[in-house]
Amino acid sequence: MGKRILTLAACLVISVLIVIGVPILMNEFDGAAVDRGVTQTTGLFEQQVVYVNPKEKTISRLYADGELIGIVRDVNALKAHMKELYHSTYEKDYPDSSLGLGRNVYIMEELSCFEYEDRDDEIIAWLDERNAYSLEAVEITFSDGENITGHMYVLDKDLYLDALNEYLSLFISKDAMAEISRGNVLSSTTTFGTKETGVSIAQTISTNDCFAPIEEICTTKEQILEYLKYGSDTEKEYYTVEKYDTVAGVGSKNHGLSATQVMMINSDQITSVDQVLPEGMKLCVTYFESPIDVTVYRQTLRSETVFFQTTYTTDETMLEGESEVRQSGSNGQRNALYSEKWINGVLVSGKLESYNQTKAPVNEVVVQGTKQQPGVGTGNYVYPVANPGISCVWGCYYGHKANDFVDEYNRWGDVYATDNGVVITNTYDSISGWYVKIDHQNGYVSYYGHMIQQSDLPVGSVVEKGQVIGHIGMTGLATGPHVHFYVAYQGKELDVCNELNGFPSCEGLVRG
Numbered sequence: 001m002g003k004r005i006l007t008l009a010a011c012l013v014i015s016v017l018i019v020i021g022v023p024i025l026m027n028e029f030d031g032a033a034v035d036r037g038v039t040q041t042t043g044l045f046e047q048q049v050v051y052v053n054p055k056e057k058t059i060s061r062l063y064a065d066g067e068l069i070g071i072v073r074d075v076n077a078l079k080a081h082m083k084e085l086y087h088s089t090y091e092k093d094y095p096d097s098s099l100g101l102g103r104n105v106y107i108m109e110e111l112s113c114f115e116y117e118d119r120d121d122e123i124i125a126w127l128d129e130r131n132a133y134s135l136e137a138v139e140i141t142f143s144d145g146e147n148i149t150g151h152m153y154v155l156d157k158d159l160y161l162d163a164l165n166e167y168l169s170l171f172i173s174k175d176a177m178a179e180i181s182r183g184n185v186l187s188s189t190t191t192f193g194t195k196e197t198g199v200s201i202a203q204t205i206s207t208n209d210c211f212a213p214i215e216e217i218c219t220t221k222e223q224i225l226e227y228l229k230y231g232s233d234t235e236k237e238y239y240t241v242e243k244y245d246t247v248a249g250v251g252s253k254n255h256g257l258s259a260t261q262v263m264m265i266n267s268d269q270i271t272s273v274d275q276v277l278p279e280g281m282k283l284c285v286t287y288f289e290s291p292i293d294v295t296v297y298r299q300t301l302r303s304e305t306v307f308f309q310t311t312y313t314t315d316e317t318m319l320e321g322e323s324e325v326r327q328s329g330s331n332g333q334r335n336a337l338y339s340e341k342w343i344n345g346v347l348v349s350g351k352l353e354s355y356n357q358t359k360a361p362v363n364e365v366v367v368q369g370t371k372q373q374p375g376v377g378t379g380n381y382v383y384p385v386a387n388p389g390i391s392c393v394w395g396c397y398y399g400h401k402a403n404d405f406v407d408e409y410n411r412w413g414d415v416y417a418t419d420n421g422v423v424i425t426n427t428y429d430s431i432s433g434w435y436v437k438i439d440h441q442n443g444y445v446s447y448y449g450h451m452i453q454q455s456d457l458p459v460g461s462v463v464e465k466g467q468v469i470g471h472i473g474m475t476g477l478a479t480g481p482h483v484h485f486y487v488a489y490q491g492k493e494l495d496v497c498n499e500l501n502g503f504p505s506c507e508g509l510v511r512g
Contacts, residue, residue, distance in 0.1 A: 043068035045122055051115040059112045062123060064105045064132065072107065073118045081124050093219060094135050094155055100211040102132040134211035142203040142291045149203055150291025152227050153212035155219050163224035170264045171294050171345050172199055189299045198297035234289045241281040247273045254285035261287055264345055288344055296342045306332035308361040318369025321378040329364030332357060375462040377419040377440030381503045382466050384418050384448060384485045390509045391482050394495040401493045402486040407472060411481045415470045417463040418446050426455050433475025438463060449484030450476055
């Protein structure tokens with residue numbers, strides 16, 4: 001009887017422990033849990049809690065663009081999958097790299113007592129379907145100190161350096177590139193010719209190992225070179241070569257590019273500015289818009305001709321219009337040093353730094369006569385009318401060997417002797433009306449036709465340049481008031497506007 005009572009008491013104690021003790025243990029566990037009261041995730045893949053651990057363990061939450069995708073039970077299995085996927089899919093085109101999670105896809109680890117159901121295969125399939133991966137690469141960043149001017153991803157840093165050197169060689173000579181590669185400082189020139197004296201890149205270039213979007217990684221030198229030339233957003237313009245086009249001609253037709261610039265842009269097709277271009281060749285005519293600015297400083301030392309100057313003096317004993325060289329001129333010589341600054345192949349400034357004159361020039365001295373001889377032309381002419389205009393130019397109709405001058409402000413204005421001379425004709429005919437001829441006694445004769453009436457100057461009169469010899473008219477065969485005017489040399493009529501030295505310019509005189 002006593003044994004039965006003891007057994008019953010023991011069971012009661014155990015029951016109390018079960019009823020009372022277990023909740024106490026659970027309460028102690030709940031106080032340490034991070035996800036208290038949660039039975040499933042709220043991510044893209046909902047996962048039930050399958051086990052509650054007495055102690056917190058690390059769990060791995062996978063996010064994409066800030067959204068929870070799911071809990072990865074076995075991160076090592078995901079890593080192994082990415083490694084296998086790299087070898088099977090990407091290694092051929094992207095050697096010596098590794099696969100990682102894509103942009104804005106990441107894993108956050110945290111402590112939790114809950115253990116969630118395993119949906120790793122579905123999560124990995126979701127990643128595969130979206131190709132939500134990135135590749136190990138090198139990020140190249142270009143910065144001007146305040147702003148990032150560009151960045152790119154490359155698979156191979158050495159390949160990038162090769163492309164950068166090829167880009168720089170568009171602006172820098174081989175000799176200068178060799179000096180720079182040896183770590184030497186470029187020096188000033190001491191011999192005739194052009195030499196680079198300094199090279200700089202305005203931007204800071206930094207490199208950083210990273211994982212990059214697969215489609216943004218440059219894998220060839222050509223891709224890297226294209227980015228260095230034009231960045232990522234430049235829309236290029238093209239031109240199709242026409243018959244007889246030259247390299248310089250293509251440039252002048254397209255944004256005023258120089259022949260050298262056209263050659264640099266199309267270095268894969270053009271190797272010389274004198275190259276013959278086949279009709280139909282397609283050329284890029286958009287100049288570089290690089291994320292980096294390559295500045296090259298050059299010096300040029302050359303021998304130059306110092307041209308002599310001509311000075312003029314007068315001599316009262318010589319006739320006006322005559323001249324003679326009293327002292328012949330000869331050119332000098334100097335060695336001149338020029339400096340230039342080029343940015344991305346474009347000259348932005350230049351100046352003469354210094355020069356050393358090795359031979360002084362001797363100036364030419366010309367003496368001009370001032371003595372006037374009545375009736376002898378000077379060879380320097382004036383218009384035959386005031387306020388001149390031309391109503392009918394030389395050849396305005398068949399057989400018209402003259403220029404018809406009018407006075408724009410006075411239809412019947414004065415007619416002037418165009419130079420010193422002697423009147424040799426003062427008469428009338430049915431074609432020319434009243435007209436005068438003046439012999440300038442130097443081989444030249446001037447003619448003035450259609451005057452309103454006979455000139456007051458008899459034949460043999462000596463006239464001076466600018467002297468009034470009559471008035472504008474329309475006698476003879478004329479449709480309006482004008483002076484039918486020309487100058488003849490040794491009997492041959494000359495177009496005074498184009499063939500007579502010493503006659504004032506006719507530019508702007510011809511009526512529309």
